[in-house]
Amino acid sequence: MSWIAEFFDDVYLDFMQYYRGEEATRQEALFIQKALGISPGKRVLDVACGHGRHMAHMPRDSVVGVDINVKYLKYAKRFGDVVAGDVRNPPFRRGAFHGAYIMHSTLGMFGPEADLEILTWLSGIIKPGGRLLVDVANKAKIEDIYAALGETWNFWISAGPYRVLSTAHYNPLHSKIREVRQIYKAGKYLGERVLELTLYGLGELRIMLSTVGFVVEAAYGDFNGEEYRRGSDRLIVVAMKTSGVSKALEEAVKWTK
Template sequence: MTAIPSNWYTEFFNEDYPKIYSERLSQDATERESAFAVQALGLQEGDRVLDLACGHGRHAVALARRGMVVTGQDLNGDYLQTARDGAAQSGVEIETVHSDMRDIPFTDEFDAVINMFTAFGYFDSEDEDLRVLQAVSNALKDGGKLLLDTLNREWVLSNYIQNDWHTDDDGNTFLEHREFDLVTGRNRVTFSIVTAAGARRESPGHDVRLYTLTELTHLLDIAGLQLSVAYGDYDGAPYAINTPRMIVVATKD
């Protein structure tokens, strides 16, 4: 099993990340996902939304353009600057917070929290992932909602491809090697990049715990968040074994 440092998330989200996932981070994908979040959460103009692990702020900016009052929180300061720049270019404002997702510096503040594109399950233990959900619960108003979007573990295992690759428009090839640990439920992925000129280098990988719906519901319950509905994709299909995503909406008690 490939060894990936436990703090992989401090290295992986670099200049390679948006290139590796360029198609899935496109503007069209962002608009589709953001529109789904608005509908699934019943968001209205003026609602306060926290985009937790917001990255470059693509969803945060899209929601701000729809009239929400948005805060983006991320551990990567460079990404937060990109988010602020993107908001300014779109003629909107977002607040940003530079912090680990386990430490959300708000209490009873938000109508909704979103955590998109498998930005959950980063840490070594369930206790640390539970800390994230407890921090989310604390940051939500009573009756506020969490939308948590991850890969569907059942679908991943049914469609597992250990080695894959793709080439971008600039001729760079991205080689992807995956290993799933059936004991820990962690999906470890490493990347090699071959440039158009033929130079090869390694890029940091990621190591994410993929929870089952049963496991995640248990953690949500402990955190004071009750599962409302689970979707299987951004079109709102019901969650099932054969849907690629597991998108849960949970409500604060």
């Protein structure tokens, strides 16, 4: 079983109700609506929608959710249409959506090759002129922590009754961070979970997006609209779909076959 299947369980679902509660989720959803220009008649895709945390605060019939976790989709379908599918190969026709958003470092969970594959598919299903929002952990801030503390450091995460001791390991050669989390709820130990991410900087995301036909329009450091800075917790990029996959990428794919 992959770390992803083990990580996104009932404990994570409960933890998120406290970690990113109703008010924080509503603020994120409003930011997404504004960034993507969601309005009546426009349909956008929630990539890896999970239990529908953001769908719950979107205009009705404006968002379709896709996720591979069928158990989470049972919750998400209360807020709109959902589809069970792998985000690395979403089951939608070309130009099906006016925009899409991929949140909470989902881009980064599968590795560089698969992440570029995800962006390529999203380029295909978003109409020209549509927008894509990508939210990832801020690589620059994590690299500054690495420079100050070394390759391993510990920190606590508190959320409602939860206390989580996280031990982070950063590999700068591969831009990968691995967190081993010891989870406690109301003083009771619930076990260990592992999170692994490939991190991307603003320049790297710009190149990846441009390769598959997007132009970056803005970068933010928070869902309150704060401009992106090196010390921001998040890197939130908004990009517009302008064209198809670049000739260079097409030739590279042909060459590997």
